[in-house]
Amino acid sequence: MGSLFRSEEMALCQLFLQSEAAYACVSELGELGLVQFRDLNPDVNAFQRKFVNEVRRCDEMERKLRYLEKEIKKDGIPMLDTGESPEAPQPREMIDLEATFEKLENELREVNQNAEALKRNFLELTELKHILRKTQVFFDESVPMVYKSTSTYSSNKYRRYLQMADNQNEDEQAQLLGEEGVRANQPGQNLKLGFVAGVISREKLPAFERMLWRACRGNVFLRQAMIESPLEDPTNGDQVYKSVFIIFFQGDQLKTRVKKICEGFRATLYPCPEAPADRREMAMGVMTRIEDLNTVLGQTQDHRHRVLVAAAKNLKNWFVKVRKIKAIYHTLNLFNLDVTQKCLIAECWVPLLDIETIQLALRRGTERSGSSVPPILNRMQTFENPPTYNRTNKFTKAFQALIDAYGVASYREMNPAPYTIITFPFLFAVMFGDLGHGAIMALFGLWMIRKEKGLAAQKTDNEIWNIFFGGRYIIFLMGVFSMYTGLIYNDIFSKSLNIFGSHWHLSYNKSTVWNNNYLQLSPATSDYEGTPYPFGMDPIWQVASSNKIVFQNAYKMKISIIFGVLHMIFGVIMSWHNHTYFRNRLSLLYEFIPQLLFLVVLFFYLVLLMFIKWNRYAATNAFPMTEACAPSILITFIDMVLFKNSKAPGKDCNIYMFAGQSFFQTIFVLIALACIPVMLLGKPIKIMQARKLANVQPITGASDAEVGGMSNGGGSHGGGGEHHDEEEMSEIFIHQGIHTIEYVLGSVSHTASYLRLWALSLAHAQLAEVLWSMVLSLGLNKEGWLGGIFLTVVFAFWAVLTVGILVLMEGLSAFLHTLRLHWVEFQSKFYMGHGYAFQPFSFDTIIENGGAVTETE
Secondary structure, three states: OOOOOOOOEEEEEEEEEEHHHHHHHHHHHHHOOOOOEEOOOOOOHHHHOHHHHHHHHHHHHHHHHHHHHHHHHHHOOOOOOOOOOOOOOOHHHHHHHHEEEEEEEEEEEHHHHHHHHHHHHHHHHHHHHHHHHHHHHHHHHEEEEOOOOOOOOOOOOOOOOEEEEEOOOOOOOEEEOOOOOOOOOOOOOOOOOOOEEEEEEEEHHHHHHHHHHHHOOOEEEEEEOOOOOOOOOOOOOEOOOOOOOOOOOEHHHHHHHHHHHHHOOOEEOOOOOHHHHHHHHHHHHHHHHHHHHHHHHHHHHHHHHHHHHHHHHHHHHHHHHHHHHHHHHHHOOOOOOOOOEEEEEEEEEEEHHHHHHHHHEEEEEEHHHHOOOEEEEEEOOOOOOOOEEOOOOOOOHHHHHHHHHHHHOOOOOEHHHHHHHHHHHHHHHHOOOOOOHHHHHHHHHHHHHHHHHHHHHHOOOHHHHHHHOOHHHHHHHHHHHHHHHHHHHHOEOOOOOOOOOOOEEEOHHHHHHHHOOOOOOOOOOEEEEOOOOOOOHHHHHOOOOOHHHHHHHHHHHHHHHHHHHHHHHHHHHHHHHHHEEEOOHHHHHHHHHHHHHHHHHHHHHHHHHHHHHHHHOOOOOOOOOHHHHHOOOOHHHHHHHHOOOOOOOOOOOOOOOOOOHHHHHHHHHHHHHHHHHHHHHHHHHHHHHHHHOOOOOOOHHHHHHOOOOOOOOOOOOOOOOOOOOOHHHHHHHHHHHHHHHHHHHHHHHHHHHHHHHHHHHHHHHHHHHHHHHHHHHHHHHHHHHHHHHHHHHHHHHHHHHHHHHHHHHHHHHHHHHHHHHHHHHHHHHOOOOOOOOOOOOHHHHHHHHHOOOOOOO
């Protein structure tokens, strides 16, 4: 079979490269993305490898580029992304790149430092401007009253008060010095108050006031005013709200204490002259300096912007170049040096079909480097399991990802992905069958497909969107298949389409139809034309309120079992392809054949009974082949397994549906029971006999292929089976017993598991009907212009619920159930998933993952 159905054939090769050509050759292989290198120096520390200095230089260049990127994003400058991937630079170009990045970083850091210093200066001047402006108001409002006397002051007779009006011009007296703080002074001496002014963060102001009051024991007077506009912090650019304050006090001791409190709260103190003329003069000087600073700041910002704009044009390409250089040297660190130190030796896994392409790439790299010695690529013999490589494109990639999420296929094992492309959206559609909901999903998927280039170029970090976009082809196919099953169910937003005209005709009058809840139409009468509806269900079932669900239950339950049994049989047949490809004769004889027989004689026979019943019994047939004599398939199957005689469904009705049914059923059950010991003991006994004949414990050599591989898909050379060369016979018997019990019980449980197709389909249809009858029908029943407005509102609400619940939530539920049916019920019949993925050295993958180079071993 081709590579679509199995993974690519891989070869382990040894590569010899001249030292001067190694860089260019690895660069070409990185562009190709078809080679997975092995680490030949697993015991060597990462810091002791040959090219560790080059990797460190690349790390330093990447750090500088990240710094530039951060500054560019801070300014909101768009970075040019042409979508092109420049080639990896030559090693000598690293020096030029380092010099360019060093120059840009130093220039930008110098500009940032200058701008920060200017902004800090600007902040200080702005705060000083507000202090001068606000304190002028404080001084204008204050009315100090100093009482003088030529006589001697006595602390028992005189007290000094400072009376000030507050900002609301309320009469308030502020006592600065209490009775304890008044001391005797010399005659004629005035009491002089000192003050400090500054700026503090607004959120710290309440705590600042409390601390002043407690530390100074109420002997200070604080006035504050808010600065309306926020100020920019020069360190981080945040907008900070601050307030201006002025503190009055007396004495040097209080002054020292106040300054320490201001320092603790990180308040900034500024000089403020006492004389009004000095304050006005200082304010004029501050305004002049602010204007000059604004001019210098603007020029600095313009220069910084020009530097960043120039860097933004090339930043993406620089990132790509540096990451490619780093990836090349990281890969070269996996190589070995020969004894002459002139040749690098590498080992790598390559797809067998691409060896010629790889050799051409090596030749191009040799020519680029100017080396005269061609590289040598030798194929090596190995008993190691090769990596699994399934070629994908943008369409099959999402389906392959679903399979790999369960487990990477063993080497050359059958790949379920091609079949999943059809079965996955189909089983989803069985549960999600609605023409309207399927159209919404298909249109969403089609929009993503049509716009995929633009959407892929945006490269968002939104994980949910990336999942939707990555599965755009799955979503589109699920929508299309759901539209098909919606036509089969004749269901569109819980209503039916009467495209071809119903094949049923009512012989009752209108009042009887509307009022008689027990009215039923019989296909044996003239109400039925005798031919079925051309495609899907007849729309007459939409008005059958009593038995619509009964009919759809029976129909959907039966098709769920039919699809489930066919799906499982197909999975068992896939195991036959694995056994024959890996020449696993024991698994073919003692696993595949009894497994297929067990599934066919029991569950495929159950499916045949459904078709026989549909074909032989009808309301238009003569007795005893009428619908009243149709036996129950479930009861018939249970009686068959229990070896019981079935009872007739009615008087004078036939017990069996065809002649010899009892005999065939007995034979089928006996065959199924006989398959169990064959699956349980056949393979272990054969392995034990082969070991005795070879008189070796355990056997080796040519007979390994016949005794290896116990489970489905077993085989030699990494083929997905387990080798039992070193396994004890007791363990082989135990493993085979577990495998047999799992298969026998799983056949029953897996068949029942497919009933989820019926359950979710019924739930989806009922939810859609509830939304229509309880939401949208309310708006449709209103009349007049008010009814139109009400219908618009109701329709919007109904549309939101439809998309949010029935399309998104129900769609996700059906998706998860479909995934389970493929992983457990289908793939467990043949798929081992014990392999490891092929991870080639690819520049595209490295750049897509943000430069994270993954070590491949």
